[in-house]
Structures are given as C-alpha cells and as structure tokens.
Amino acid sequence: MDPRVGIFAGDDPLDIARRWLEEAGRHEPSDPNAIALATVDSEGLPDVRIVLLKSIESDAFVFYTNYESAKARQIDSNGRAAFAVHWKSLRRQIRVRGLVEREDGPIADAYFRSRPRESRVGAWASPQSRAIASRAALEAEVARLDAELGEDPPRPAFWGGYRLRPLEIEFWADGAHRLHDRYKWSRPTLNHPFEVLRLGP
Incomplete structure (x- = not known):
C-alpha cells in the first residue's frame, strides 16, 4: 500500500480528523465544524441535516441536540448514524459511520x-422537530422562560449530547483530473483496531 504521508500521515484516524478540523478552522469562512448528519427512520428512510460537531474525543465524535427531536428519536431507535463534512476551502472531506450513545452527564452539563x-x-423553549402554532407562539414561550429560568439556566433533561464512535472513517482530498486521494480506516467492532486501505477515486 502507498505510504500515507503529508495530510494523511498518522497512526490514529481521530487524530488525523482533529488535525484536519483545526486546519479548517483557520481557513473555512463559516462553521468549519458543520457536519451533515445522516440517520434512518423506522421505515428505513434516510434523513439528513446539518449539526455542529463540538468535540473529537479519543474514540468519538460529539454533537448535541434535543433528545425529543427527529434525529434523536432515530438515533435512539437503532444506535447508528453517519456524517460527512466537506471543507471547500481545503478541498477535503471526511466521512464517518458508527455507533452512537448518549452523553447526558457532567460533560453535557458543562457544554450547555x-x-x-x-x-x-x-433550547428550553423549542419543541424541536415538532409542529408549533406560530413564530409568535415560540417567541412568547421564549419570553416566558427568559423570566422564569434566572441568570444561569440549567441543562434540561430533554437536551444533551451524542457520542458517535466510528467503525469507518474515510479521508478524501481533491486531486488533479479527478484522481482524488482516499483512505478508509475501518474496524468490524469497537474492540478491534482500525485497518486502513487506499481507495480508488
């Protein structure tokens, strides 16, 4: 296999992802941590939306949402998700697939x-993904809670984080004449080490 050098170098794919995200933060004009998160509903129909990736831990990608939202219900029903992030400024992307678990303890409290x-x-006021009567009704609920919650609103029980632990991570970089560079790190279970393959463009 070709040696992985330059932007692809490294022995840990999450370290590489963290390095790419840090570089994107210096070049991407808006929300370099915006990812397209894909889930599947109870009928097997895919669903995708943009969320913000808030941290890359040693073995997980972490984002936050309302636990009563459509994405959360879909995640909780099957425990799997995928995401892609594309940085036009760097002409790179990362694709991730894996298993998802909640982060609703002290780390979520601190982030909130x-x-x-x-x-x-x-976050307290929004019934995310569910029908509302009007914008005015939402703003009225915000005003009510603004007066009620005090100066330091705590994290509501229905809001918190998810930790996506990857089974696959693919790194892609644009190449001349559509001869892109792609490396896929994969493992059959979370307890196995990653193996890495170079893929055709």
Missing part, C-alpha cells in the same frame, strides 16, 4: 453552561 444564555433559553 458554556453556551450563550439566550441559546440556553431557546
């Missing part, structure tokens, strides 16, 4: 507290 107060109130 780090958000602007207005965003915390909004």
Whole structure:
C-alpha cells in the first residue's frame, strides 16, 4: 500500500480528523465544524441535516441536540448514524459511520453552561422537530422562560449530547483530473483496531 504521508500521515484516524478540523478552522469562512448528519427512520428512510460537531474525543465524535427531536428519536431507535463534512476551502472531506450513545452527564452539563444564555433559553423553549402554532407562539414561550429560568439556566433533561464512535472513517482530498486521494480506516467492532486501505477515486 502507498505510504500515507503529508495530510494523511498518522497512526490514529481521530487524530488525523482533529488535525484536519483545526486546519479548517483557520481557513473555512463559516462553521468549519458543520457536519451533515445522516440517520434512518423506522421505515428505513434516510434523513439528513446539518449539526455542529463540538468535540473529537479519543474514540468519538460529539454533537448535541434535543433528545425529543427527529434525529434523536432515530438515533435512539437503532444506535447508528453517519456524517460527512466537506471543507471547500481545503478541498477535503471526511466521512464517518458508527455507533452512537448518549452523553447526558457532567460533560453535557458543562457544554450547555458554556453556551450563550439566550441559546440556553431557546433550547428550553423549542419543541424541536415538532409542529408549533406560530413564530409568535415560540417567541412568547421564549419570553416566558427568559423570566422564569434566572441568570444561569440549567441543562434540561430533554437536551444533551451524542457520542458517535466510528467503525469507518474515510479521508478524501481533491486531486488533479479527478484522481482524488482516499483512505478508509475501518474496524468490524469497537474492540478491534482500525485497518486502513487506499481507495480508488
């Protein structure tokens, strides 16, 4: 197999992902941590939306959402998800597939507290993915909770994180004449080491 050098070098795919994300943060003009998160509903129909990747841990990618949202219900029903992130400025992308578990403890509490107060109130007020009567009704609920929750709104029980632990991570970089560079790291279970293959463009 070709030696992995330059931007693909490294023995841990999550370290490589973290390095690419840090580089994107210096070049991408808006939301370099925006990922397209894919889930599947109870009928097997795929669903995708943009969420913000908030951290890359030693063995997981972490994002946050309302646990009563469509994405959360779909994740909780089958425990699997995938995402892609594309950085136009770097002409690179990462694709990830894996198993998902909740993060609803002290780490989620700390992240919620780090958000602007207005965003915390909004998280309390929004029945995410469910029908609402009007924008005015939503704003009225925000105003009610703004007065009720005090200066330091706690994290609601229905809001928290998810940790996506990867079974596959693919790194892609644009190449001349559509001869792109692609490397896929994969493992059959979370307890196995990753193997890496170079893929055709």
